[in-house]
Amino acid sequence: MATLHVLSHSPFTDSRLSSCLRIIGPDDGVLLCGDAVYALQQDSALQQTLERMPDSIGLYALQEDLQARNIDAGKRANAIDYPEFVELSCRFAKVNSWL
Numbered sequence: 722m723a724t725l726h727v728l729s730h731s732p733f734t735d736s737r738l739s740s741c742l743r744i745i746g747p748d749d750g751v752l753l754c755g756d757a758v759y760a761l762q763q764d765s766a767l768q769q770t771l772e773r774m775p776d777s778i779g780l781y782a783l784q785e786d787l788q789a790r791n792i793d794a795g796k797r798a799n800a801i802d803y804p805e806f807v808e809l810s811c812r813f814a815k816v817n818s819w820l
Contacts, residue, residue, distance in 0.1 A: 722814040722815055723749055723750070723813050723814055723815075724746065724813060724817050725749070725750045725751075725779075725809060725810060725812075725813040725816045726741050726749060726750065726752070726817050727752045727754065727816060727817065727818045727819065728751065728752070728753055728754070728819045729753075729819075730757060730819070731759050732759060732767050737819045738760055738767065741819055742770065745774075745778060746778075747775060750778065750779035750780070750781060750809070750813060751771075751774075751778065751781065752781045752782070752806065752809065753780075753781070753782040753786075753798070754782070754786050756786075757786075758782050758786045758787050758790055758792050759792065761787070761792050761793070761794060761795055761798055762792060763793065768795060772796065779799070779809075780797050780798045781798060781799050781800075781806075781809060782794050782799070783801060783806065784800040784801060785802070785803070787800055
């Protein structure tokens with residue numbers, strides 16, 4: 722069953738993103754929102770790790786949070802808005818929020 726993993730905490734303050742990436746399945750998706758979009762900072766080790774994920778794993782970031790932090794989604798992440806977030810949540814069998 723494919724899962725959408727939703728992360729909102731900064732990857733530089735705890736290990737939620739790293740833990741998520743260790744258990745992620747080949748058909749899962751990762752949605753970065755809030756401070757989690759800092760993982761997409763250009764030339765960071767996390768951004769490089771995310772870009773090396775298999776293409777079968779969807780990578781998404783909330784456009785509003787990217788803009789608020791002046792971060793570009795880069796080549797790998799798809800910037801989405803809130804209506805697209807709802808649609809994306811419906812496409813996956815499960816949604817796991819990493820609180």
